[in-house]
Structure formats: C-alpha cells, structure tokens
Amino acid sequence: MSAENAVQQYIRENGQRFVEELSELLRIPSISAESAHAPDMLRCAEWLCDALLRSGADRAEVMSTDGNPVVYAEKTADPAAPTVLVYGHYDVMPVDPAGEWTNGPFDPVIREGRIWARGANDDKGQSYMHLKAMEAMLATGTLPCNLKFMLEGEEEIGSASLGKWCTEHQELLKADVILVSDTSLLGWKTPSITCGLRGLCYMEIEVTGPNKELHSGLYGGAVANPANVLARLIAALTDEEGRITIPHFYDTVRELTPAEREAFGKAPFCEAAYRKGLGIRSTQGETGYTTMERTGIRPSLDVNGIWSGYTGEGTKTVIPSKACAKISMRLVPDQDYRQIARLFEEYMQALAPAGVSVNVRALHGGYPYLTPTDLPAYRAAAAAVEETFGKEPLPYYSGGSIPIISTFEKVLGLKSVLLGFGLDQDAIHSPNESYALENFYRGIDTIARFHRHFAAILKSHA
Amino acid sequence: MSAENAVQQYIRENGQRFVEELSELLRIPSISAESAHAPDMLRCAEWLCDALLRSGADRAEVMSTDGNPVVYAEKTADPAAPTVLVYGHYDVMPVDPAGEWTNGPFDPVIREGRIWARGANDDKGQSYMHLKAMEAMLATGTLPCNLKFMLEGEEEIGSASLGKWCTEHQELLKADVILVSDTSLLGWKTPSITCGLRGLCYMEIEVTGPNKELHSGLYGGAVANPANVLARLIAALTDEEGRITIPHFYDTVRELTPAEREAFGKAPFCEAAYRKGLGIRSTQGETGYTTMERTGIRPSLDVNGIWSGYTGEGTKTVIPSKACAKISMRLVPDQDYRQIARLFEEYMQALAPAGVSVNVRALHGGYPYLTPTDLPAYRAAAAAVEETFGKEPLPYYSGGSIPIISTFEKVLGLKSVLLGFGLDQDAIHSPNESYALENFYRGIDTIARFHRHFAAILKSHA
Incomplete structure (x- = not known):
C-alpha cells in the first residue's frame, strides 16, 4: 500500500x-x-x-x-x-x-x-x-x-x-x-x-489652530481652520489615479512577476456581486489594477476615523481649535512600516500651513x-x-x-x-x-x- | 439753553x-x-x-x-x-x-x-x-x-x-x-x-459609501472611503489663495468703494496682538485683503464640525460607511444664502465620485x-x-x-x-x-x- x-x-x-x-x-x-x-x-x-x-x-x-x-x-x-x-x-x-x-x-x-x-x-x-x-x-x-x-x-x-x-x-x-x-x-x-x-502602518494626526474654539462669524476668513486644513492634508495623500502621493512611498514596493500576477488573476471574482454586496455603484482604486490586485498586492491608504468641532444636532458656528484623524496604510513587500511612518509625518509637516501646528503619532505597525x-x-x-x-x-x-x-x-x-x-x-x-x-x-x-x-x-x- | x-x-x-x-x-x-x-x-x-x-x-x-x-x-x-x-x-x-x-x-x-x-x-x-x-x-x-x-x-x-x-x-x-x-x-x-x-449659509453634508463598516485590510484600496472622499470635497471648496472655489460663488459679491475701504482701513488693528491672543503664528485668508477685511467685507467658508469612523482610543482598522461635516459660509452683500446653498450642493454633487452618494442639507441661513x-x-x-x-x-x-x-x-x-x-x-x-x-x-x-x-x-x- x-x-x-x-x-x-x-x-x-x-x-x-x-x-x-x-x-x-x-x-x-x-x-x-x-x-x-x-x-x-x-x-x-x-x-x-x-x-x-x-x-x-x-x-x-x-x-x-x-x-x-x-x-x-x-x-x-x-x-x-x-x-x-x-x-x-x-x-x-x-x-x-x-x-x-x-x-x-x-x-x-x-x-x-x-x-x-x-x-x-x-x-x-x-x-x-x-x-x-x-x-x-x-x-x-x-x-x-x-x-x-x-x-x-x-x-x-x-x-x-x-x-x-x-x-x-x-x-x-x-x-x-x-x-x-x-x-x-x-x-x-x-x-x-x-x-x-499586507503590512500595516497606523497613524494619528492632530491639527491645532487657535488656542480656543472661535466664533466663525468674527474670525471666519482670517484664521486657518484646523478642520479645513486636515481635510486638505488628507486630500493631498492620494491623487486622482488612486495613488498615494507621499514622496518615496512606492520606492520599496515589489511588483509581482507577470507570471505571479497572471496566476493570481485566475482567482474567480464577480465584480457585480462584489458591488452588490457592498451596496456601491462602483469600485474605486489605483488605475491599472483589478479590484483583487488593489486589495491583495498594492498598498492602500484609508481614513479610519476623523473628528473635529461640533458634531451634534443642528448648528453651531464655531471654528474648532483642533481636528484629528486616524489614517492607516496597508503595505506590501518590501515596505517598512517604520520608514513609511517617517515619510508620512515628513509629508504632513511639509504641507502644514503656518497658521496651525501638526502632531503625528504612529499607533501601530506590522510588516x-x-x-x-x-x-x-x-x-x-x-x-x-x-x-x-x-x-x-x-x-x-x-x-x-x-x-x-x-x-x-x-x-x-x-x-x-x-x-x-x-x-x-x-x-x-x-x-x-x-x-x-x-x-x-x-x-x-x-x-x-x-x-x-x-x-x-x-x-x-x- | x-x-x-x-x-x-x-x-x-x-x-x-x-x-x-x-x-x-x-x-x-x-x-x-x-x-x-x-x-x-x-x-x-x-x-x-x-x-x-x-x-x-x-x-x-x-x-x-x-x-x-x-x-x-x-x-x-x-x-x-x-x-x-x-x-x-x-x-x-x-x-x-x-x-x-x-x-x-x-x-x-x-x-x-x-x-x-x-x-x-x-x-x-x-x-x-x-x-x-x-x-x-x-x-x-x-x-x-x-x-x-x-x-x-x-x-x-x-x-x-x-x-x-x-x-x-x-x-x-x-x-x-x-x-x-x-x-x-x-x-x-x-x-x-x-x-x-455678514450673512450665513450653514450646510450639512453626508457622504455614504459601502452599506456597512468594512475591514480596511480586506477592502482597503478597492472601495471609495467616504471619509477620504469627504476630505477631498472639503479641500476642493477653497484654493491656495484662500478663495472659495464653488462656481459662481463670488458673482453677487459687492465690492466696497475705495473710499469705504479706506475708511474701514483706519480702524486700529494690531496683527501681533491678534495672533498672540489666538495663540497662532500666522493669520491666513484671502490674498489681497487685510485681516479685518477678511472677516468684515469678504465671504468665508469654515468646517464647523466633521465626524466619521472610529474616534476612540487606539486603533480600529475600518473603512467607515459614512462621513459627515457641517460647513458654513459667511456671506456679504448681495449674496443670497438660498442661491449659495444651491451652488454648494451642485458643486459637491458634481465632484462626488461614483463609489459614494452625497446628501446635502441646508440647516440655516441668513442674509x-x-x-x-x-x-x-x-x-x-x-x-x-x-x-x-x-x-x-x-x-x-x-x-x-x-x-x-x-x-x-x-x-x-x-x-x-x-x-x-x-x-x-x-x-x-x-x-x-x-x-x-x-x-x-x-x-x-x-x-x-x-x-x-x-x-x-x-x-x-x-
């Protein structure tokens, strides 16, 4: 036998x-x-x-x-x-x-x-x-x-x-x-x-503007609003092609060989069922890659949480003093989460206007x-x-x-x-x-x- | 007498x-x-x-x-x-x-x-x-x-x-x-x-993506993240010159006469004391106008509140299902807050990518x-x-x-x-x-x- x-x-x-x-x-x-x-x-x-x-x-x-x-x-x-x-x-x-x-x-x-x-x-x-x-x-x-x-x-x-x-x-x-x-x-x-x-690089960013909440009528237009600044910083992290714009972010990304990519491409995937399951009209991601590739072999960047100012019912006319976001990136070989955290922080500091201060912390990371x-x-x-x-x-x-x-x-x-x-x-x-x-x-x-x-x-x- | x-x-x-x-x-x-x-x-x-x-x-x-x-x-x-x-x-x-x-x-x-x-x-x-x-x-x-x-x-x-x-x-x-x-x-x-x-046009915007919170590892890179989209929408509302970029926003703005502007310019104002009082290194606003003019005779746009996803301690690797912001604009003669609300909504809808839906509500307005x-x-x-x-x-x-x-x-x-x-x-x-x-x-x-x-x-x- x-x-x-x-x-x-x-x-x-x-x-x-x-x-x-x-x-x-x-x-x-x-x-x-x-x-x-x-x-x-x-x-x-x-x-x-x-x-x-x-x-x-x-x-x-x-x-x-x-x-x-x-x-x-x-x-x-x-x-x-x-x-x-x-x-x-x-x-x-x-x-x-x-x-x-x-x-x-x-x-x-x-x-x-x-x-x-x-x-x-x-x-x-x-x-x-x-x-x-x-x-x-x-x-x-x-x-x-x-x-x-x-x-x-x-x-x-x-x-x-x-x-x-x-x-x-x-x-x-x-x-x-x-x-x-x-x-x-x-x-x-x-x-x-x-x-x-994929690896993980999980950051928190805090933008601080004026030393107290301000009346948006009396100060609006003259003072950098931390929430508007944070939105601009987040928007500047990705481009219209779905690529991450942090300088040197892709330097160590290893591309799959054509054979590996072809083998992975054989995995069955129904885009229509995927969209239906999520209740979305369209997927969205990096140009030139399939949905499976976008999640499997390419890095990504997502806001996991954001908060600032008045978030209750109705209206309050304030310029917030602070705005915060949790932002994480999924990494692929050979990206190093410690290096990516440094690049992220440098980029955010470089973009921050003079009217605010920006504090960046790395919360978690994995290769x-x-x-x-x-x-x-x-x-x-x-x-x-x-x-x-x-x-x-x-x-x-x-x-x-x-x-x-x-x-x-x-x-x-x-x-x-x-x-x-x-x-x-x-x-x-x-x-x-x-x-x-x-x-x-x-x-x-x-x-x-x-x-x-x-x-x-x-x-x-x- | x-x-x-x-x-x-x-x-x-x-x-x-x-x-x-x-x-x-x-x-x-x-x-x-x-x-x-x-x-x-x-x-x-x-x-x-x-x-x-x-x-x-x-x-x-x-x-x-x-x-x-x-x-x-x-x-x-x-x-x-x-x-x-x-x-x-x-x-x-x-x-x-x-x-x-x-x-x-x-x-x-x-x-x-x-x-x-x-x-x-x-x-x-x-x-x-x-x-x-x-x-x-x-x-x-x-x-x-x-x-x-x-x-x-x-x-x-x-x-x-x-x-x-x-x-x-x-x-x-x-x-x-x-x-x-x-x-x-x-x-x-x-x-x-x-x-x-100034008048007021106070809006609330809600961006909805997937029908539930998603795991940012399994879906990150393939799905429009409502918080990232909202940040892009907000960033697109103003330009580097501090001007509001909503099409036709300035069409009905009445400029002061040079004499009116000169008289207003005589008001005493100490920029250094203003900055010190607010704890900021720099004021920021529309190019070509003084701080007093930016708040007094020019319109402005401020995020009053923003919220989405996980906002507690530490980390949670989620793609939020929704992201919301309260955004208000201060208006000057002869801007009509009802018309500005319409222009705001049209602009936001035009910019929204296919992977999300955007809901805009006018909460409050005044001439x-x-x-x-x-x-x-x-x-x-x-x-x-x-x-x-x-x-x-x-x-x-x-x-x-x-x-x-x-x-x-x-x-x-x-x-x-x-x-x-x-x-x-x-x-x-x-x-x-x-x-x-x-x-x-x-x-x-x-x-x-x-x-x-x-x-x-x-x-x-x-």
Whole structure:
C-alpha cells in the first residue's frame, strides 16, 4: 500500500475519534480577550500538551511567556530530514452576541456534516489537523520530516508575547520552514494558498489652530481652520489615479512577476456581486489594477476615523481649535512600516500651513509578508493540494495582515506557508462558527502529503 | 439753553434714577433659552410696557407672537416729522457658568462706575437708553421725530417669531429707518458704527459609501472611503489663495468703494496682538485683503464640525460607511444664502465620485446686511457720535451675523443703523457682564442728537 493510501485509510478508520478529541478541545472556553478565562488558557495548553504526546510527539511542554503560555512539542523522524515548524493558536475570539448561537459556543455538536463551536475552524480545528497528520504518519510509518509545534494563546489579541518568546528560543525553533493552517480557501472547488499578507502602518494626526474654539462669524476668513486644513492634508495623500502621493512611498514596493500576477488573476471574482454586496455603484482604486490586485498586492491608504468641532444636532458656528484623524496604510513587500511612518509625518509637516501646528503619532505597525511561489515549501503545498482537491491551487494575496508571520521571518529567518482549509461559510469570529468534517479529513491528508513532497523536493535539491 | 445742553442737563439730574430703573429691569431673569423662564419673559415685557408709558409713549402694548411677546410702543411728535423705529430685545443669554459671577447675575450692583448683571449691556442696558432718550427729549421739549419701539424676547435664540410678526404688522411698523443699539464700539477712544453684517449659509453634508463598516485590510484600496472622499470635497471648496472655489460663488459679491475701504482701513488693528491672543503664528485668508477685511467685507467658508469612523482610543482598522461635516459660509452683500446653498450642493454633487452618494442639507441661513455710509440715518448717527465722542466714528464691518436686520430690510423695506455703545470689556454672553454708566449716559445723549440730526437731514433733503 502506498504511503498516501495508508494515511487515507488511517484517517477513515480513526476520523470519528479525531473529531471526538477535537470536541473535547473545543469545550475549553479559551477566550484570550477576556481575563476571566485566564485559567482556561492554561487548561487548554495542558490539554494540547497531552494530546501532542498522545499523537506521538517525543517531547511536549507548556512554556511560559509574558502572557498566555506557548505549547511547544517536537518529533524527530531522522536527524538528516528537513524540519517543519507548525504554528497555530489555541485561543479563540469572544462569542458575542451570545444569543445568536444555535448550540452553546463551547458545547460542540455535529450537524449537517459540520462541527459547530467557537474555534471549530479558527484555529483549534485547523491546528488539530497537524497533530492528527503526525499521528497518521507515525502509525503508518510514513513521517518524512522532523516536526516542531508552536501553538500560542494570544493570536486573537495581537500575539503580543510571541515575538519576544521566539527571540528567546531561536535555537529551539530552528527549522526549514513554518507551516500554518489559519487561512481560508477561495472555495471548495477553487483551492488556493495564501501567499501574500499586507503590512500595516497606523497613524494619528492632530491639527491645532487657535488656542480656543472661535466664533466663525468674527474670525471666519482670517484664521486657518484646523478642520479645513486636515481635510486638505488628507486630500493631498492620494491623487486622482488612486495613488498615494507621499514622496518615496512606492520606492520599496515589489511588483509581482507577470507570471505571479497572471496566476493570481485566475482567482474567480464577480465584480457585480462584489458591488452588490457592498451596496456601491462602483469600485474605486489605483488605475491599472483589478479590484483583487488593489486589495491583495498594492498598498492602500484609508481614513479610519476623523473628528473635529461640533458634531451634534443642528448648528453651531464655531471654528474648532483642533481636528484629528486616524489614517492607516496597508503595505506590501518590501515596505517598512517604520520608514513609511517617517515619510508620512515628513509629508504632513511639509504641507502644514503656518497658521496651525501638526502632531503625528504612529499607533501601530506590522510588516507585509510574501511567500514566493517558487519556494520549495510553497511548491510542496501546491502539489499536495492538487492531489487532494484535483486542481492546482491559486496563489492568493490577502489584503489583511497577520503581523506575527512577518515577525517569524525577521526573528527566525523562516518563511511561512499558509496552507489553510477554511471556507467563508465557516463564520470565524461570528456566532455559529463551524468547520466541515470533510475539510478536516482532507486537510489532514493534504498536510501529510505536504511533508512527503517537501522532503522529496529538498532531497532533490541536495 | 440749546436742545443739546437741555438734554445733557436732564441726564445729569436724572441719571441716577435711570440706573435705578435699569436695575429693576435687570432683576427679571428673562432667559429666552430656558423654558422655565417663560413667566419671566411676560413679566419683563409688561415691565417694559409700563416703563415706555412712564417715559412718555402715547401707546404701549405687549403683543403676542408665535413665541415670546413683542413690546410695541409709539410716540407721535409731529405727523409731518420723520419716524424712527427703535429695535431692541429684552431677552438675555443663560448665565452659565453660574459659579463665576461675582454678584448674582440678576442681582445688579454698581461698582467701579459700571453696572454688573446679565443684560447690563446686551441688550437691556442698550435698549433702555432709547426709553430714557425719549423721556429726556420730551421733558425738554426737543423731540424732533416720531418714535416707534419694537422690543422682542427671542433675539438670543434666533428671533424665530419676529419675521412673521413683522410681516403681519407692516402698517404698524411704517417708519423711515430702524435704529438699533445692540453692537459695540471699537473702543472708547475709537468710536465706530457697525455698518456691515455678514450673512450665513450653514450646510450639512453626508457622504455614504459601502452599506456597512468594512475591514480596511480586506477592502482597503478597492472601495471609495467616504471619509477620504469627504476630505477631498472639503479641500476642493477653497484654493491656495484662500478663495472659495464653488462656481459662481463670488458673482453677487459687492465690492466696497475705495473710499469705504479706506475708511474701514483706519480702524486700529494690531496683527501681533491678534495672533498672540489666538495663540497662532500666522493669520491666513484671502490674498489681497487685510485681516479685518477678511472677516468684515469678504465671504468665508469654515468646517464647523466633521465626524466619521472610529474616534476612540487606539486603533480600529475600518473603512467607515459614512462621513459627515457641517460647513458654513459667511456671506456679504448681495449674496443670497438660498442661491449659495444651491451652488454648494451642485458643486459637491458634481465632484462626488461614483463609489459614494452625497446628501446635502441646508440647516440655516441668513442674509448679509450693509448700511451705506451715505445713508441719511448713517450720516445723522455719525454726526451725533462725532459730537459726543469728539471724533468721527469709523465705519465697522463685523464678521458676525444678525439675521433679523436683513429680515427687516426684506419685510419692511427699511434700512437699520447699528448705533451701539458696548465695549469688548462688557463681557456680553459671559459671566460678569457689565456696562459702564458713562457709556449709558453718553449713549442717551448721542441717541437724542441722532434724532435731531436725522430730522434736520431729512428736512434739508425735502
């Protein structure tokens, strides 16, 4: 029997037990955002530690961080084989609005071929596939790589402690690549692998004019109005072509190769349905790029909030003393959010008229991330997906940000492959989160195939 | 004894009683903005009605309106003489912050040659001078004009009922001019007459984009952001020269004659002190005009309030669904606020990109007003002021708006002369409002002289 068939048979024979184990994991309400659940975080970490040992790990331990613990484990197959570091998270989002759940969010049920609970997909369900893939490969004598696991408890609250913990455990975390299942497929019939994440540069700007609110009749026309000035500053950040006009903003933007762009362009997209879903007559963005490209591979700039002066009912004839805005930019490789923050501030200061003072603060930042599609691990993942889904996966560039992935690259020097099996309908972060058992089983199969392809590709390169 | 000397002597001999009477008026807490004071409004109107009769009016009555009553009175001197309609108001502003008053706001005291109370100047003190001028002229047999009085109780809340009341009483209100004491002098040694008031066009604009708040990572770059669009719209309302760019905005702006502009330019103004008082490094406005001209004789445009998206602490990565702003324009003769509102809306709609919808509402409007300095009543006022202050008054163009003054012109066809005797230090609308007794006495003398000059000028024209 081939390794593939052996693993598939093992999944068929043990799948129901896998789901029962996952249900047990899902019963632990490990909500990282709510301090009342601190004991549940530790309980969940300990449960996973046991599960990793039961699944065949040589070693597993709950390791403390400045925040919630990290579950670390490893399984050495062959010191000469490549090492894959699996990253996942055991913390989950809050359950509000609680009243909208059909079953209790921590009382998992199987219905319509799906498992329903908070974390069913994100990320307990997706992480647990990696434990069961290890078990299946060990049971069938087909584990071709060494495995390490790093399961954190703070992903939903920004992975605040993990960067430092990685820095302190670089030796322990040595590997050839990081494998992550925490993303979605474009569709069941449109398999995809997320290979781009945008970075973030989040700024706040405050324009101060006169030292008090002024009567707009007595002073209007003679004094720079901070709200008018702020509007001009914001308007000056983009041009009619939808490009960002901060000098040197695009200097470090890496363009996709024509082949990468062509592959991404194959992702199915219905502009009319997109517009209808948002209730807009027209999309709008940078000239020369499609809607998917505008969110996936190009930087963007958005006002997230703005406030100044009188905002109540009716009229008040004032010139405000201050005007503020929160403005964030999504970044793409190789933009550095710290440099972009500096360029933003310099540009704003240069444009500010003499009648006001401008204060700019950087509130938050994260690096963009890109998995090159010629990376051996990407090719291994693509080959595995093509086998299990019968179709070559599309490279997908997400507009969102997972800052910890770029932190891994900075701190550990490791690329990540985002091999996720979620679907839009799984409603992660929402009431009635679920995960199809078919995805769960096929994911385990795909993960096992990834390891075989990855080991083979690296061997052929050696 | 000349008429002038007779009136001056009468004021000297009776001035203390005048102040005692004014104190009685100031004890009535006629705050129009606070409904709890509704009975005080009527009591105040009745008190004034009696005071007008005691001061020599042939007829005085409290007349109902849709809101607080108007006190109407008249004194016929000679059917062939010109008629002057005195306008004033008996309602006062609220007293907040009440804790900052040295004496009770409705417990007037005389201290440092001033009377301290809410309304001491605005406008009980200034209105009451007209009653006492009538009394002095009657007592000395020197009343050269017929007098009418129209004292309203809603000036501080926008004179909501007076326009309609005037329309319904056009016959009763027939006169040659309206005389108003509800403004200030540039200074005790810089007498001035307010001859310009700006109009107002107050708009609200709402920009709607997607039908819900969107994740700025997943959608940023592909969708028109209503807050960014609003900033562009606002920025497009003015240019680098400080001019308003709404097409046809300036079409009906009347330029002052070089002589009028020169006379206005004589008003003392210290740019350094102005900047220091506002805490700004630089003034800013329309190229080619001084600071006084920018607020006095030129239109202006100000954002009074703006709001959209997330305005709390820290970061939230959203594309807002809506963005709103309140934007008002101060207008000058002969701009029509209804036409300006239309031009504003047309311009905003024309600039709005396809990805958003724009809703524009006119919230409030008022016409600008101008007293030509060659008007007989202005010349009479200037001559009177020159006699009592020893200096020719400067024409002053205020940036503020008193919409009821332009309503008088529309409804009654009458020009107004704004012969006010307040000073900046009187702190109207603030705690510890006061009025110098010297201003009160000199105002009465000046008003009496106005009537003599006015009658003489009209006679010489006849």
